[in-house]
Amino acid sequence: MQVCKRCLYDENIPMISFDADGLCNYCNQYDDMCAQYPTGKEGMSILEAEIVKIKKDQKNSKYDVVIGVSGGCDSSYMIHMAHKMGLRILAAHFDNTFNSKIAVENIKNVLDPLGIDLYTHVVDNQEYQRIFKSMLLAGVPECDAPTDLALAVTHYMAASKHKVKYIWEGHSFRTEGITPPGWVYMDAKYVSSIHKRFGDGKIKTLPMFWLKKWLKWMVIDGIKKFRPLYYLDYDKEEAKKMLAETYGWQWYGGHHMENRSAFFADNYWALLHDIDLRSCEFSALIRSGQMSKEVAEVEIKKPKRMDQDVMEEVKNRLGFSDSEWDDMINAPKKHYTAYPTYKRTFEKLRPLFYILYKKGYVTRSFYSKFCFPQSFNN
Numbered sequence: 140m141q142v143c144k145r146c147l148y149d150e151n152i153p154m155i156s157f158d159a160d161g162l163c164n165y166c167n168q169y170d171d172m173c174a175q176y177p178t179g180k181e182g183m184s185i186l187e188a189e190i191v192k193i194k195k196d197q198k199n200s201k202y203d204v205v206i207g208v209s210g211g212c213d214s215s216y217m218i219h220m221a222h223k224m225g226l227r228i229l230a231a232h233f234d235n236t237f238n239s240k241i242a243v244e245n246i247k248n249v250l251d252p253l254g255i256d257l258y259t260h261v262v263d264n265q266e267y268q269r270i271f272k273s274m275l276l277a278g279v280p281e282c283d284a285p286t287d288l289a290l291a292v293t294h295y296m297a298a299s300k301h302k303v304k305y306i307w308e309g310h311s312f313r314t315e316g317i318t319p320p321g322w323v324y325m326d327a328k329y330v331s332s333i334h335k336r337f338g339d340g341k342i343k344t345l346p347m348f349w350l351k352k353w354l355k356w357m358v359i360d361g362i363k364k365f366r367p368l369y370y371l372d373y374d375k376e377e378a379k380k381m382l383a384e385t386y387g388w389q390w391y392g393g394h395h396m397e398n399r400s401a402f403f404a405d406n407y408w409a410l411l412h413d414i415d416l417r418s419c420e421f422s423a424l425i426r427s428g429q430m431s432k433e434v435a436e437v438e439i440k441k442p443k444r445m446d447q448d449v450m451e452e453v454k455n456r457l458g459f460s461d462s463e464w465d466d467m468i469n470a471p472k473k474h475y476t477a478y479p480t481y482k483r484t485f486e487k488l489r490p491l492f493y494i495l496y497k498k499g500y501v502t503r504s505f506y507s508k509f510c511f512p513q514s515f516n517n
C-alpha cells in the first residue's frame with residue numbers, strides 16, 4: 140500500500156496518483172492552491188482590495204455581504220473578521236431541524252453583540268425527515284447533501300432578496316482539506332431523483348439548488364462567491380480560543396459536528412462507506428503545518444466518537460423500526476453514479492463554468508470537481 144510521503148492519503152483514495160518524490164496529487168494540488176491563494180501580506184492586500192470593491196458596489200444597499208453561519212468555528216471566525224474589516228454583514232442560516240443546542244447558542248452569541256441581522260430559512264421538519272430517510276435508503280454516502288445544498292441556496296436567497304452581490308464562504312482548504320472526487324457528490328437532480336424513488340411526499344420547503352435558479356442568481360443577479368479564509372493565516376486552534384474568549388463561543392468536538400444530522404453523516408454513515416473524513420482534515424492540517432504526521436497517524440487510529448443519542452434521534456425521527464434500521468445499515472452501499480444527476484450537464488457546460496469560475500461566480504473546487512469526468516476503480 141503506497142502512502143503519500145507528506146499526508147495521510149494512500150492508494151485507497153479515489154483518483155490518487157504519486158509523483159517521483161512520493162507525493163500525492165492532492166498535496167501537489169494543495170501547493171498549487173497556496174500559490175493561487177497567498178496568505179500573509181499578499182493575501183491581506185487581495186482581501187483589502189476585495190473589500191474596497193464590495194463597499195463601492197454595495198453602497199446603495201443595506202448590506203455589503205452575505206455570510207452563512209452554522210455556529211461552527213469557520214463561519215463564526217469569518218463573521219468576526221468581516222465585522223472587524225468594516226463590512227455590513229447579513230448572516231444567513233439554513234435550519235434543517237437537527238441543530239445542536241450549542242450551534243443555536245453560538246450563532247446568537249456571535250451575532251448579537253455585533254448587531255448583525257440574521258436571515259433564516261427553516262425546513263418543515265416532517266418533510267426533511269422524509270428526504271433524509273430517502274438518502275439513507277438510497278445507500279449513498281452523502282446523506283446530508285440535501286442540507287449542504289439547501290444552505291448554499293439559503294445564502295443566494297438572502298443575497299437576492301437584499302440585493303447583495305457577494306457571498307462569503309467559510310471554507311479553508313488549509314484546514315478542511317480537499318475531499319477526493321467521488322467521496323461526496325451532490326446536486327438538486329440527485330436529491331430529487333433519490334427522493335422520487337425512495338421517499339414520499341413532495342419537496343416543498345427544502346430550498347433546492349436547481350441549475351436554472353443558480354444560473355439566474357449568477358448571470359442575472361450577479362451574485363459572486365468568495366472564500367476569504369483562503370487569504371488569511373487561519374489557525375483553527377487559535378480561532379477557537381479567540382471565539383471562546385470574545386463571545387463565549389463553544390467547541391462541539393469535531394468538524395461539522397454542530398449539527399446532529401451532520402454528526403451522524405460524518406461520524407457514522409460515511410464510515411459505513413469506508414470514508415473517514417478525518418483523513419481529509421488531518422491531511423490538510425499536516426500540509427498547512429497545523430498538525431504533525433506522527434500525531435495524525437495516532438489520532439486517525441482512534442475510533443470515531445459516535446453518540447448513541449444522535450443515532451437514536453435519527454432512527455426515531457425518521458421512523459425506522461429496529462429491523463428496518465438493520466436492513467438499511469446492511470444493505471449494499473451505492474455511489475452517486477447509480478442515480479440521475481446533473482454531472483453530465485456540468486461537464487457539458489464546462490466552458491461556461493470556466494468563465495463563471497474565472498469571474499468569481501463559482502468556486503475553484505466546484506469547477507475542478509464537478510465539471511470534469513471522474514473515474515473510479517474502488
Ligand SMILES: [Zn+2]
Binds near residue numbers: 143144145148164165
Ligand atoms: Zn499527499
